[in-house]
Amino acid sequence: MKRLFxxxxxxxxxxxxxxxxxSSFPTEEPMGGKPxxxxxxxxxxxxxxxxxxxxxxxxxxxxxxxxxxxxxNPKAANLxxxxxxxxxxxxxxxxxxxHNHHDHISGGKVxxxxxxxxxxxxxxxxxxxxxxxxxxxxxxxxxxDEYTVQLGGRTLELKYFGPNHGESLVVMRLPxxxxxxxxxxxxxxxxxxxxxxxxxxxxxxxSLKEIEQMDFDxxxxxxxxxxxxxxxxxxxxxxxxxxxxDLMAAVKTELDKGTHSPDKxxxxxxxxKYKNWQYYNEWLPMNIERIWAYYHMGW
Ligand SMILES: [Zn+2]
Numbered sequence: 001m002k003r004l005f006x007x008x009x010x011x012x013x014x015x016x017x018x019x020x021x022x023s024s025f026p027t028e029e030p031m032g033g034k035p036x037x038x039x040x041x042x043x044x045x046x047x048x049x050x051x052x053x054x055x056x057x058x059x060x061x062x063x064x065x066x067x068x069x070x071x072x073n074p075k076a077a078n079l080x081x082x083x084x085x086x087x088x089x090x091x092x093x094x095x096x097x098x099h100n101h102h103d104h105i106s107g108g109k110v111x112x113x114x115x116x117x118x119x120x121x122x123x124x125x126x127x128x129x130x131x132x133x134x135x136x137x138x139x140x141x142x143x144x145d146e147y148t149v150q151l152g153g154r155t156l157e158l159k160y161f162g163p164n165h166g167e168s169l170v171v172m173r174l175p176x177x178x179x180x181x182x183x184x185x186x187x188x189x190x191x192x193x194x195x196x197x198x199x200x201x202x203x204x205x206x207s208l209k210e211i212e213q214m215d216f217d218x219x220x221x222x223x224x225x226x227x228x229x230x231x232x233x234x235x236x237x238x239x240x241x242x243x244x245x246d247l248m249a250a251v252k253t254e255l256d257k258g259t260h261s262p263d264k265x266x267x268x269x270x271x272x273k274y275k276n277w278q279y280y281n282e283w284l285p286m287n288i289e290r291i292w293a294y295y296h297m298g299w
Pocket of ligand 1: 099101104165184
């Protein structure tokens with residue numbers, strides 16, 4: 001029954017997204033002064049996707065309390081807390097950071113003030129320690145490879161795949177539902193983010209190959225505007241990897257032909273297979289320059 005529910009959400013989402021392929025991300029910037037919309041989608045059985053602007057997290061409501069992931073920023077975290085309070089009066093017991101980047105986690109204090117225990121990969125301790133912020137509490141529980149959060153009969157598995165986007169990104173899995181929550185390294189139907197800040201292209205591809213071996217049927221990604229489905233089929237992980245492989249191969253081919261100017265590469269290299277992906281025109285040249293740097297400088 002639950003599986004049927006998830007599938008119907010998925011089908012409705014996919015139909016909506018195919019209708020919405022012509023539209024793009026909101027053009028206003030975070031500091032643009034416009035209020036940013038938020039929404040909550042119930043995926044079923046106490047699992048919710050919270051969206052603020054193009055950021056998303058998941059939260060799980062159990063009989064013993066709530067598990068929250070990525071608290072985003074103070075404004076979004078306060079909205080999230082008020083949405084949780086519409087559903088349950090149980091305490092937020094755990095907050096899980098997907099990785100160290102402040103744009104995803106700097107609303108943590110809102111939940112620390114509620115007494116939540118914070119969980120993250122061990123490298124988050126050093127990264128946040130190097131860039132301290134009162135809005136971003138340090139994790140109380142850290143781990144090296146894997147950690148399992150259990151609360152009220154629900155299970156959330158955390159797994160580290162080594163460096164890929166920063167050096168602390170964990171993939172979250174709901175084993176019973178076979179759902180992954182993946183932040184930043186899988187964003188369906190969108191080219192890679194701008195100049196791929198803090199992304200290691202080769203490690204990113206390696207990590208995605210390893211993630212593809214996990215046991216899952218669905219993916220919830222940490223980014224997506226309102227017109228994108230809250231949950232996608234698991235195949236989006238392989239599609240993300242193939243995009244990166246195609247991008248790297250196209251840049252390498254042009255380099256091997258003797259085109260070494262990044263400005264020329266930005267003009268010459270095209271990936272028409274992805275022309276309907278979001279930000280193809282705007283961000284593909286930036287993706288190309290990042291891959292040029294990877295081959296040119298070795299990082
Ligand atoms: Zn990030």
